[in-house]
Amino acid sequence: xxxxxxxxxxxxRLLDILIDGVSSGAQYALFAAGLSLIFGIMRLVNLAHGDFxxxxxxxxxxxxxxxxxxxxxxxxxxxxxxVLAAPILFALGYAVQRGVxxxxxxxxxxxxxxxxxxxxxxxxxxxxxxxxxDTRSIDGGALSTAGIDIGYRQVPLLSIITVAVAVAVIGGLxxxxxxxxxxxxxxxxxxxxxxxxxxxxxxxHVFALAMGVAMIVVAIAGxxxxxxxxxxxYLGPTRLLSAFExxxxxxxxxxxxxxxxGTILGIAEQFGSRAFGxxxxxxxxxxxxxxxxLIRPRGLFPRAKD
Amino acid sequence: MSPDALLSTTNxxxxxxxxxxxxxxxxxxxxxxxxxxxxxxxxGKSTFLKSLVGLLSNSPESIHFDGQAIGxxxxxxxxxxxxxxxxxxxxxxGSLTVEENLIIGGQHTRRQGHWTLETVYDLFPVLAERRxxxxxxxxxxxxxxxxxxxxxxxxxxxxxxxxxxxxxAPIVIKDIYAAVxxxxxxxxxxxxxxxxxxxxxxxxxxxxxxxxGRVSLEGAPDALSREAIKAAYFxxxxxx
Amino acid sequence: xxxxTPSIRQNTPTGTLALIVFVxxxxxxxxxxxxxxxxxLQWGKEFLMLLALASLWNLLAGxxxxxxxxxxxxxxxxxxxxxxLTLDPSKSIGQDWSQxxxxxxxGKNITLADAFxxxxxxxxxxxxxxxxxxxxxxxxxxxxxxxIVFRLRGPYFAIGTWVVAVVIQLVIGQLGWLGKGTGTAISxxxxxxxxxxxxxxxxxQNLNPDSKKIFAREAYRFWMMLVATVLILLAILAVIRSRxxxxxxxxxxxxxxxxxxxxxxxxxxxxxxxxxxxxxxLVGAIGAFDESGLLPMKNFSLLEYTAFIIFIVxxxxxxxxxxxxxxxxxxxxxxxxxTGLVGExxxxxxxxxxxxxxxxxxxxxxxLVQERTGFALFPVRRTVVFSK
Numbered sequence: 001x002x003x004x005x006x007x008x009x010x011x012x013r014l015l016d017i018l019i020d021g022v023s024s025g026a027q028y029a030l031f032a033a034g035l036s037l038i039f040g041i042m043r044l045v046n047l048a049h050g051d052f053x054x055x056x057x058x059x060x061x062x063x064x065x066x067x068x069x070x071x072x073x074x075x076x077x078x079x080x081x082x083v084l085a086a087p088i089l090f091a092l093g094y095a096v097q098r099g100v101x102x103x104x105x106x107x108x109x110x111x112x113x114x115x116x117x118x119x120x121x122x123x124x125x126x127x128x129x130x131x132x133x134d135t136r137s138i139d140g141g142a143l144s145t146a147g148i149d150i151g152y153r154q155v156p157l158l159s160i161i162t163v164a165v166a167v168a169v170i171g172g173l174x175x176x177x178x179x180x181x182x183x184x185x186x187x188x189x190x191x192x193x194x195x196x197x198x199x200x201x202x203x204x205h206v207f208a209l210a211m212g213v214a215m216i217v218v219a220i221a222g223x224x225x226x227x228x229x230x231x232x233x234y235l236g237p238t239r240l241l242s243a244f245e246x247x248x249x250x251x252x253x254x255x256x257x258x259x260x261x262g263t264i265l266g267i268a269e270q271f272g273s274r275a276f277g278x279x280x281x282x283x284x285x286x287x288x289x290x291x292x293x294l295i296r297p298r299g300l301f302p303r304a305k306d
Numbered sequence: 307m308s309p310d311a312l313l314s315t316t317n318x319x320x321x322x323x324x325x326x327x328x329x330x331x332x333x334x335x336x337x338x339x340x341x342x343x344x345x346x347x348x349x350g351k352s353t354f355l356k357s358l359v360g361l362l363s364n365s366p367e368s369i370h371f372d373g374q375a376i377g378x379x380x381x382x383x384x385x386x387x388x389x390x391x392x393x394x395x396x397x398x399x400g401s402l403t404v405e406e407n408l409i410i411g412g413q414h415t416r417r418q419g420h421w422t423l424e425t426v427y428d429l430f431p432v433l434a435e436r437r438x439x440x441x442x443x444x445x446x447x448x449x450x451x452x453x454x455x456x457x458x459x460x461x462x463x464x465x466x467x468x469x470x471x472x473x474x475a476p477i478v479i480k481d482i483y484a485a486v487x488x489x490x491x492x493x494x495x496x497x498x499x500x501x502x503x504x505x506x507x508x509x510x511x512x513x514x515x516x517x518x519g520r521v522s523l524e525g526a527p528d529a530l531s532r533e534a535i536k537a538a539y540f541x542x543x544x545x546x
Numbered sequence: 547x548x549x550x551t552p553s554i555r556q557n558t559p560t561g562t563l564a565l566i567v568f569v570x571x572x573x574x575x576x577x578x579x580x581x582x583x584x585x586x587l588q589w590g591k592e593f594l595m596l597l598a599l600a601s602l603w604n605l606l607a608g609x610x611x612x613x614x615x616x617x618x619x620x621x622x623x624x625x626x627x628x629x630x631l632t633l634d635p636s637k638s639i640g641q642d643w644s645q646x647x648x649x650x651x652x653g654k655n656i657t658l659a660d661a662f663x664x665x666x667x668x669x670x671x672x673x674x675x676x677x678x679x680x681x682x683x684x685x686x687x688x689x690x691x692x693x694i695v696f697r698l699r700g701p702y703f704a705i706g707t708w709v710v711a712v713v714i715q716l717v718i719g720q721l722g723w724l725g726k727g728t729g730t731a732i733s734x735x736x737x738x739x740x741x742x743x744x745x746x747x748x749x750x751q752n753l754n755p756d757s758k759k760i761f762a763r764e765a766y767r768f769w770m771m772l773v774a775t776v777l778i779l780l781a782i783l784a785v786i787r788s789r790x791x792x793x794x795x796x797x798x799x800x801x802x803x804x805x806x807x808x809x810x811x812x813x814x815x816x817x818x819x820x821x822x823x824x825x826x827x828l829v830g831a832i833g834a835f836d837e838s839g840l841l842p843m844k845n846f847s848l849l850e851y852t853a854f855i856i857f858i859v860x861x862x863x864x865x866x867x868x869x870x871x872x873x874x875x876x877x878x879x880x881x882x883x884x885t886g887l888v889g890e891x892x893x894x895x896x897x898x899x900x901x902x903x904x905x906x907x908x909x910x911x912x913x914l915v916q917e918r919t920g921f922a923l924f925p926v927r928r929t930v931v932f933s934k
Contacts, residue, residue, distance in 0.1 A: 045701030047615075103905050109700045113613055114860055115904050121853055122897035129890055184410055187401040195397045198359060200385040200414025200460070242714065244705045248698075286713045290694055293706075297697040 003260050004275040010153060012290075023159035025266030026166035029259040030221035031243035033127035036258050039247075041190045041210045042105060044112050048120035050240030052215065053094075053124055056222025056229050057073040059085050061138050074141030079202055081138075082223050098208040105207070110146040118235060127148030128235035143174040147201055148194075161186065162224050169220055170255045176213070186210060253303025260300060264288065309369075312337045312495055313358070313389070313464050318377075320350070320357050320367045329519045333511075335385040335464060340496040342510035344503050346539060349516040351499045352394050355466050358497075359384045359391045371400065371464075385415040392470055394499075396453045397464035398441040405437040407452050412459030419461030420492045426455040431487055447478035454485065464495045467477070471502050483509065517541045552932045556787060561925040570637060571777050579765035582754050587764045593878050594768075594775040595833040600858040601782050602822045602829075609786060609794045610818045616695075616707030617826050618852050619714040622685055624680040624827030625685055626832035631676040677831045684827025687714075688820040696816070711729030770832045774859035778825050783867055787926050790814065798865075857900050864912025867924045872912050 007013045008261070046052070063081035069075060084268035096119075124150050147154030177183035185206050188196040197203055225231065225239070242265065250261025265285050272284020292300070311334035320328035327348050335341045346352050357361045358369060369377040370437050371387055384390070390411070402517035408426060423521030427434035430451040436444060441452060450470055457465055471479040479502070486509050489496065500506040506513065507527045515523035515538040523530065536542075574930050589644035599617070627741045669677070691710050698706040785791055794806035797811045805811060854877065862873020880896075888895050907914050917919060 039701075045705065047701075047704070049353060056627060066574075085527050100901065100905070108908070109611070110607065110864065110906050111908055112615060112700055113704055117615070117853070117856060117903070118897040118900040122901075124893050125890075125897075154396060173609050181413060182395075184406055184413070188399045188410055191396055191399040191401050194381075195393055196399070198361070198391055198393075199382040200382050202382050239707075240705070241709055244702070245709065249700065252702075254690040283713060283716045286709060286716070289709065290713070293694060293697055298317060 002278070007271070007275045011153065013274060016153070017267060018170060018256070019155055019159070021267030021270040022263055023156070023266065024269065025203075025246075025263030026159075026163040026259075026263050027224060027262070028242045028246045029166045029262030030162070030169060030217070030224055031239050031253060032246035032258045032262055033173060035243045036247050036252070036255060037173065037214050038210060040253055042207050043187050044101065044105065045116070046119075047113060047116040047238070047240065048123060049116075049243060050216070051120045051123040051127075051236030051237050052218050053222045054224060054231055054233065054236045055127060055217045056085070056215075057226035058091055058127055058136070058233075059088065060223045060246075061136050067176040068139065070289065074139050075143050078138055078140050078143070078223050078227055082219060086219050089215040089219045090212040093211040093218075093301035094208040094214075098204060099299035101211070102207055103202050115276075124236055125232050131233060133232055133234075134232040135232045137230040138224075139224065140227040143202065144227050149153050158224075158228055158266070162228070165220060165224060166259060169217055170259055173213075173217070173255055178295055180256065183269060184211065242285070245285065248272060248299055249292050251299030254299075254301045257299060257301035264292075264300075311347035312338055313341075313357070313369075313371050313497075315354075315369050316367070318354070318357060318364060319369050320353050320362050320364060322362075323341070327519050328357065330438045331516075331519075331521055333514060335497055336465065337495055338490070338493050339511050340490060340498065340509055341512045341514065342506035342533075343499045343514045343516060344501070346514035347501075349514050350519040352468055353519075354516070355391060355468050355499060358448050358466060359389060371515055381487045382414075385460040386417065388417060389459070389466070390457035390460045390462035390464075391466045392450075392457045392468060394468040394472065396446075398452055398456075400440065400442045400447055402441050403438050404433055404441055404444065407441045408433075408455050408459055408488065412461070415460050417461045420460040421461050423459070426458055429458075429466070429488055430455060436486075438535065445478075447474050447482065450474065450478075450482055451485075454482070454545075458489070462494060464497065465489065467496060467498045469499055469501060472501065473506060474519070481504065503539070517540055538544075550618075550933050551751055552930045553857070553920035554928050555931045556925060556928050558922075560921075562921065564923040568779075572772065575772055576769065579761075579768060580753065581748070582750070582761070583763055584764060587761075587768045591764075591768050593834055593874065594771045594852065595829055596858060596878065597870065597874040598771075598775040598778045598829045599826065600855050601779055602825050603852075604864060604866075604870045605782050605785070606818060606822050608859065609791070609798070609867070610815050611798055612815060613701075614695075614707040614819075615702045615704045615856075616691075616709075616711030616854055617822075617855070618764060619691075619711035620684050620687065620823045621830030622718065623714060624684055624830030627680040627683045627827065628673070628676045631671040633651035633678055634670040637811055673766075674770070677774075677828060680831030680876075681824050681828040682832075684886050685820050685824035688823030692816055692819050695819050696819075705884070731794045731923055737911045763835070765830060773830075774828055774832055780830070781825075783924055786867060790924060794818075854896075859910070860900050861903050861910055863916075864913030865909065866912050866916065867920075867926065868922070869910050869912040873910065876911070885887045 007017070026253040026304065031050070031053060035053075038044050038049075039073045058082045060078065063084055064077040067080055072080065100115060100119075102111065104115050111127070124291055142157075144158055148157060171294065175183075177186060184199050185196070188199065189201060189203060189206050193203060242262075246262035246265050247258050248261070249264050250257030250259065265288065269281050269285040270290035272287075273281035276284070314334035315331050318328055318331040318333070319326065331350075331354060333341075333354075343351050343354065353362065357377075360376070360379045360383065364377040366375045366377040369375070369379075374387070376383075376387070381388075382429050387421060399410070402410065405423070408423060411420070426435075428447075432448060433451055433455065436448065442449065442527055444452065454467070454470065470482055474482070483505060486496070486498075496509075498509060507524060509526055510542060513523070513527055513530065513535075515535065517538060518541060523534060523542065575590065575594075579587060599621070601619060603614070606614055606617075629916055630754050691714075694710055695703055695706040746766055747759050750762050750765065786794070793804065793809045793814055795806070796809055797814070804818075858873035858877045859870050860873070861876055862871065863869025883894075884895060902912060909916070
């Protein structure tokens with residue numbers, strides 16, 4: 001109780017909660033952006049989404065490590081690795097969608113759920129076999145360790161970068177959606193898949209492109225996640241939960257809403273952990289999610305249509 | 307079947323699962339021709355149009371377009387061939403603006419022709435004023451114009467119109483049908499499905515009447531008597 | 547022209563035969579302990595548990611359309627209720643090695659009474675009663691859970707159940723001695739030190755004087771699981787053959803149309819969710835822990851109590867009564883054989899098989915059989931019989 005009182009009455013503690021909450025919230029928003037995109041366009045919830053993020057983190061870790069072995073500066077490695085990995089992950093997303101997931105889409109909700117669930121199990125155990133259960137992290141050199149001094153504390157540079165990246169990604173996705181022909185196709189297919197075909201849109205191809213785009217977002221999320229801390233093959237499901245909660249809190253169908261949702265989730269976690277103890281961090285986030293779900297089931301900023 | 311038919315069906319059958327909706331439809335439309343299809347609700351008119359564009363799967367040989375068998379064609383191939391549908395109920399894309407709805411109609415085909423954004427706005431000036439509005443924020447009649455414009459932007463050789471007067475006030479219907487002659491001028495063939503018999507008779511070179519999934523009457527409007535049409539429409543007695 | 551009203555027939559000769567075989571199999575299974583083989587008993591219990599959980603999950607997902615990825619919460623919850631009730635509060639449940647007792651040189655003894663207020667204790671309660679209590683508490687848990695998850699639709703419902711399961715796991719993990727990290731090893735003797743246990747022990751000792759008390763306990767648990775599984779399967783069969791089953795099929799085909807006919811879809815789904823939650827807790831209470839004792843992570847394991855279950859139902863055939871039975875058989879055999887063959891690739895192989903089956907045989911193996919033959923071991927369909 002004293003901790004709680006202390007937190008509520010100390011402006012610096014509250015500022016801490018805000019800063020760290022926004023920072024982790026940005027990460028959650030990155031996790032969630034890909035999920036939200038895919039659900040918006042093809043009504044598919046990828047239960048393996050979190051595992052794809054971890055997969056991306058591992059791929060980026062491997063490439064980044066290799067680049068480091070070649071002698072590149074550790075600050076550049078993750079960026080370069082991302083540039084190199086993005087096409088790979090795009091292709092992977094395209095292939096998985098075109099080859100497997102497209103065949104699960106239809107009226108029945110079960111096949112996509114079960115197939116992506118199986119994918120989740122496969123990815124986790126595949127990673128375990130290849131990389132062992134040891135935790136890894138991506139070495140970003142100064143990127144990971146530098147901090148900005150704001151008087152009473154340091155704000156990690158990485159946190160600021162993560163927030164900037166999250167805003168940029170969501171802004172980029174919005175631009176893609178509303179100012180490009182591909183985005184137009186995405187929106188049309190989401191609105192009316194049947195009539196969209198009559199416009200000459202090849203659904204299978206467009207869905208696969210969407211998954212490819214989502215995988216690029218996943219790659220970005222993966223690299224930010226890998227730089228911020230350590231990961232092991234089994235962290236996928238908890239990433240999915242955070243992503244999912246951010247989407248629901250923010251409101252299904254709105255990417256900026258997802259950013260807000262992630263921020264709220266992050267702040268709730270920080271508050272819980274500071275007021276009640278580290279052990280309550282996770283559960284505070286879940287409780288916030290459940291409360292919002294009970295009070296406003298459609299989220300805070302839902303799109304009118306869904 | 308006229309030998310120079312652009313689009314024709316031979317013994318076309320269509321099923322929704324186990325339910326048979328069309329029983330052996332023979333149909334044709336030639337280049338530049340306007341053909342009307344009338345019939346009561348459930349007669350199979352919309353099913354027929356869906357079959358033509360590939361939204362329903364049929365036996366390949368049962369539909370021919372310009373000599374090609376397209377019965378089993380996937381729906382995304384129609385625009386390239388020159389076959390465009392104005393769907394029943396408009397079916398505009400809600401997340402797109404009026405202009406985006408129009409653009410997307412022609413975006414995925416390399417077909418060129420008279421119809422561009424400018425000429426469509428010329429045809430339906432009210433749309434130009436509302437080009438940035440969300441597609442579904444327009445009145446019913448305006449939405450219908452957008453739907454027609456969207457189909458036109460693929461410069462089709464055959465334009466299929468599914469009940470474009472549905473749910474619209476008579477004065478609005480007049481405005482919409484005023485566009486038909488301008489479309490015909492460009493040489494586009496049209497298949498017009500209508501519940502409004504008078505409207506159908508006014509625009510058509512030839513008329514088909516569907517009744518419970520079958521063609522119950524066919525001919526040029528001036529060759530058909532009112533009684534014959536009524537009988538065919540409601541399925542009373544033999545066709546004239 | 548009919549001279550008498552037609553009757554509705556649901557049973558088929560095959561169905562009656564299958565039911566007889568089912569009963570015989572149950573009776574045969576009950577004799578398993580007589581073999582005196584502990585491993586056989588453990589495998590038997592494992593098989594029955596999978597079968598029960600799979601059938602229950604199938605009822606939710608295949609019949610009511612509720613895909614839950616959170617049933618493991620009920621499994622773990624049931625286990626904890628059971629343990630909490632059957633344990634004597636004064637018995638030691640472990641050692642706190644952060645406080646060494648100077649007299650014994652061992653960690654300070656922790657008892658249940660140390661961690662909970664006295665009013666919470668009713669125990670020690672007989673295992674059979676505890677198990678029934680787990681059933682009741684499972685139902686009670688399912689109700690607030692449903693308030694939350696029923697606000698979500700389709701795939702989001704699935705993830706929602708997962709979130710709630712995680713929360714339940716975390717909350718229970720925080721409660722006193724139950725949590726404390728990886729849990730403590732509690733001898734199951736504490737739970738089963740009752741009079742009838744000794745009678746069972748004596749029974750086995752008559753057969754084989756070397757028989758240990760542990761064996762008697764395992765036999766007892768095996769019989770509990772057998773009875774529970776048989777009852778659960780019969781209950782599920784009764785439900786899907788009844789008008790509730792008909793209503794569920796109607797909802798599956800077209801919920802709006804079913805509603806217009808007076809089917810209250812929401813209430814039906816809720817009832818099923820609560821019933822399945824209760825039954826799942828019951829199964830968890832009987833079977834979810836072993837010699838290694840109380841492990842929060844294991845008892846709420848997503849993998850064991852949901853992933854494998856889903857795999858079983860998918861392979862066997864979702865939405866049919868026979869499906870989970872076949873699926874459990876296949877999985878069980880595959881588990882015992884494959885682990886030797888493919889070792890650590892087991893999960894990957896399972897996942898790939900699951901995907902292939904889902905893509906090419908969405909109704910599972912039994913679904914393939916049904917499509918070809920229209921055959922049903924346990925008939926659910928009704929036929930109208932016109933008598934002359």
